[in-house]
Amino acid sequence: MSALDQIGELLRLVPVQRAGIGLVLAALGLPVVGVVIVGLDIMPVRFAMMHVALLGIAVGELLGVDPVLCALLACAAAGAGVAPLARTPEALSGAMGLLMSLAIAAALLVLALSGVNANGAFALLWGSILAVRPSDLVVLGTLAVAVPALFVWRRRDLALLLHDRELAVCSGVPAQRLTMLLLVLVAVAVAGAIRLTGALLVDALTLLPALAARRLGRSLGAITLWAMGIGVLVNATGFLIALGWDLPPGPVLVLAAGAVALVAHLLPERGASSWRVLDAASHGGAPH
Amino acid sequence: MVALVPGVRIRVAGRWNRTGDRSDYCRVELSSKQPGQVATRSPDSEGGLALRLRDVVCRHGRLAAVGGVDLDVAAGQRVALTGTNGSGKTTLLRAVLGLHRQVDGEILVGGRGSRSAAEWAWRRRACAWIPQRPAAGRFPLLAHELLRSSGDGGQALSAAERLGVGALVDRPLSSLSGGQLQRVHLARAVGCVAAGAGVVLADEPTAALDFAGQEEAAELLTGLPVTLLVVTHDRAMAARCDRVLEMAAGRLREVG
Numbered sequence: 001m002s003a004l005d006q007i008g009e010l011l012r013l014v015p016v017q018r019a020g021i022g023l024v025l026a027a028l029g030l031p032v033v034g035v036v037i038v039g040l041d042i043m044p045v046r047f048a049m050m051h052v053a054l055l056g057i058a059v060g061e062l063l064g065v066d067p068v069l070c071a072l073l074a075c076a077a078a079g080a081g082v083a084p085l086a087r088t089p090e091a092l093s094g095a096m097g098l099l100m101s102l103a104i105a106a107a108l109l110v111l112a113l114s115g116v117n118a119n120g121a122f123a124l125l126w127g128s129i130l131a132v133r134p135s136d137l138v139v140l141g142t143l144a145v146a147v148p149a150l151f152v153w154r155r156r157d158l159a160l161l162l163h164d165r166e167l168a169v170c171s172g173v174p175a176q177r178l179t180m181l182l183l184v185l186v187a188v189a190v191a192g193a194i195r196l197t198g199a200l201l202v203d204a205l206t207l208l209p210a211l212a213a214r215r216l217g218r219s220l221g222a223i224t225l226w227a228m229g230i231g232v233l234v235n236a237t238g239f240l241i242a243l244g245w246d247l248p249p250g251p252v253l254v255l256a257a258g259a260v261a262l263v264a265h266l267l268p269e270r271g272a273s274s275w276r277v278l279d280a281a282s283h284g285g286a287p288h
Numbered sequence: 289m290v291a292l293v294p295g296v297r298i299r300v301a302g303r304w305n306r307t308g309d310r311s312d313y314c315r316v317e318l319s320s321k322q323p324g325q326v327a328t329r330s331p332d333s334e335g336g337l338a339l340r341l342r343d344v345v346c347r348h349g350r351l352a353a354v355g356g357v358d359l360d361v362a363a364g365q366r367v368a369l370t371g372t373n374g375s376g377k378t379t380l381l382r383a384v385l386g387l388h389r390q391v392d393g394e395i396l397v398g399g400r401g402s403r404s405a406a407e408w409a410w411r412r413r414a415c416a417w418i419p420q421r422p423a424a425g426r427f428p429l430l431a432h433e434l435l436r437s438s439g440d441g442g443q444a445l446s447a448a449e450r451l452g453v454g455a456l457v458d459r460p461l462s463s464l465s466g467g468q469l470q471r472v473h474l475a476r477a478v479g480c481v482a483a484g485a486g487v488v489l490a491d492e493p494t495a496a497l498d499f500a501g502q503e504e505a506a507e508l509l510t511g512l513p514v515t516l517l518v519v520t521h522d523r524a525m526a527a528r529c530d531r532v533l534e535m536a537a538g539r540l541r542e543v544g
Binding site for chain 1: 434
């Protein structure tokens with residue numbers, strides 16, 4: 001059976017169809033979340049949110065409440081909780097590390113108190129794109145609409161905030177509220193994506209398209225569109241390769257997204273043409 | 289209509305009511321008949337907001353960068369703030385905008401304090417800021433996006449044309465030289481004034497400019513119908529101001 005025949009055969013299966021739709025939906029919303037992560041310089045957010053989610057699961061187990069819901073709520077609260085530290089970029093990045101340490105310590109303590117096995121709690125975090133349920137598609141679809149919509153609605157404020165917080169504050173941007181909204185969105189999206197697609201795929205869906213787009217776009221709008229385009233292209237291609245050659249989708253998608261990010265970094269940066277050339281053009285004189 | 293230079297009209301349009309308080313804000317409208325002309329003011333023109341600082345202390349941790357500063361600047365007055373590096377000039381300017389957090393004492397702009405978020409929002413609309421060594425930023429921003437953040441993108445773009453950076457407005461700020469970036473910030477300040485700002489707080493606005501650019505920037509800033517507080521080491525800029533103050537070790541004194 002050729003690879004194409006195999007893809008055709010597998011795409012007739014409902015779980016595979018759901019996985020494909022899930023990936024496309026995720027590729028529309030999550031790369032935009034990745035743009036925020038890159039813009040706020042909070043790369044360790046995935047690790048922080050994994051540990052906070054574990055704490056939420058532990059609390060859920062202890063209280064007898066839905067652990068996954070508790071995990072999402074814990075992540076949202078953590079995102080809102082670190083927002084006041086966002087006044088300087090360094091503070092936010094450091095806060096993620098602190099959050100990670102505190103959350104894992106608290107989670108292990110709560111798990112010990114509730115008598116739940118830590119591995120069992122971790123297993124709740126680990127999803128797979130091939131096990132996506134219809135309700136998960138609703139979550140991914142909501143993110144696919146809500147995140148780009150926020151970017152269209154507040155694009156000027158977001159561009160200023162991600163460029164320079166103080167300038168944004170002095171331009172009347174509600175920086176504190178907007179940062180909190182972004183951090184809650186990032187926290188919930190990352191935690192939800194881990195649950196839906198597995199921890200490894202989160203990088204392929206969020207960070208890697210955003211990192212590639214950061215090199216290719218010259219403005220927030222352009223970067224966002226690049227990130228979404230790369231996300232859809234990489235995920236569709238990677239998924240079809242995984243189906244055609246019977247490979248696990250997670251690693252294939254991460255490698256495909258990583259390859260695009262690497263190529264983007266090897267390309268000369270757009271918009272980085274020397275200011276001397278610009279200066280000469282604008283003044284019609286020699287560079288100074 | 290209070291001031292005219294060829295092709296440029298500056299009009300005090302009346303009390304401006306963006307916060308419901310009509311008592312202390314004048315909207316100044318700049319309109320240019322000649323594209324690219326930047327508004328200036330005549331000596332008898334009025335405009336701007338009074339600035340009052342009482343016993344202002346700003347700390348960096350335990351260190352008092354500004355110690356007990358008292359200052360009254362009348363509406364429309366142009367004040368140069370000079371002094372050695374590290375004497376607290378930038379910190380003082382940032383304190384007015386609420387960008388420095390450890391501040392004691394009283395700062396009033398147009399008679400208004402800053403106790404609530406709404407008052408801070410008003411303060412930041414009322415004060416245009418030209419930052420010291422404007423950063424290229426963490427994330428790309430196009431020059432025209434910066435100009436539009438002034439509140440009056442049209443006037444800011446016209447000023448950018450006049451300042452020789454009109455052709456660069458579609459470029460990311462990170463691709464501009466220090467001088468070009470400073471010119472874009474000057475143009476943004478003009479947009480802020482057109483949008484209603486009554487005070488310009490400029491922090492070494494000519495530091496990255498060539499000699500001709502320094503003259504041009506000094507003429508532009510001192511010609512705006514606003515209260516001007518400018519941190520500068522540029523003698524030409526200081527000479528154009530009504531008052532020259534000197535800061536040393538966080539203290540302020542009048543020198544001219």
